[in-house]
Amino acid sequence: MKNARVAAVLGLLIAVALAVGLASREAAPDSPVPSITNPGPLGLKALFVYLREGGRDVSAQQSSLESLPADTRTLVIAAPQAQPVTKEEVAALERFVQGGGTLVYLSPHTLGKEQPGLEEWLGLAPGPLLGTNHQGLDSEWVDPAGVTVDVWLQAGALRGLSALRVSRDRSLRMEREDAVPLAGRAGASVVWRWASGKGEVYVIAGADLAENRRLELLDNLRFWDALAARGPLRFDEFHHAAVTRPPLSHGLWVFIAQALAVGLVYVASRGTRFGAPRPVRVERHRSSREYVRSLGWLMRRAKVEAELLPELDSALRWLMQERLGIASSLPDAEAARLLEETCGVPARDYLDAKEDLLRTRERTPVKPADYTRLARRYANLERQVTGRAGASPE
16 A cells, blocks of 8 residues: 555656656747847848848837937837836826937737827727728738728838738727827728927837838838838837746746645545545536526517517627627618628618618517517628628528
């Protein structure tokens, strides 16, 4: 019995050591940080190497923006999320721009969280979601998660450009009277320009224009060539590095795991039973189908179909606003037109469904079959809005 316990302890320790070794050999996942040291799809290393090998004066800003070198012509702040830009740094940026510098701020897609100081100074607000297209690409599989936006005004660094490739995410608005939208799609702006003093500020929704995965698409690279041609260009790396405590060594974690394993084996071997083991009690739970049938029976008995009909249209309009940026306050005809333009759903499909809903609601009482028919029609519309039209509702 004693030899069996020793063998069990040794086997457990060997298993822990193997698990730690395998975990340390796993490849690190692609980093989402838009840093010039990140070679992954979301990194900016390709842009930095391209500019440096092309003879451009590019470098990294590893300290606070208050110590920005005087010869800097362009500063790129690429969606930092590890550290916020302080008020003192914002004041330094304002002086830099007023003195003739160019600031390129690649804003995170989620505003109001990581950089409140910069967003307050620049007056940023979230915009509607962009649609999807593959304009200018050889195939729809070149960048299935992206969208092509048009250059509306060829000014500044966008002079001579016609189209840019960005992520299909939220656009942004710059709430300054003298800020000008330069690029976007269907009224959703992606690139803004604000002239301040002798310099200028470019605000872009997301770091998509500089990412490794989209750098060579359309006119993205030409935009950075135009900026680098102005003079020394620096990438802010200081705000990508989070201030953290040094991690514990792997050896300490292995020692702690071994000590816990030995302690558990000792407790299990020296513990006292309070009686013979009893058979496990088998519990049978009700299936999900029974709950659904009970809920359907309760709804039918309550005869709430008439009250639930308006909720079908309200839920669809809310989804159109969240996914496509179509305001719920718009008339049905205008909302149907925008729905057809953004995701290809025929306007008549939505208007017919709405008319059918209104006719059915005027009947008293509303039959369950009528409610089921309308729910199926609106479910089909919701699948088309969310891009799941290929899935069968049955």
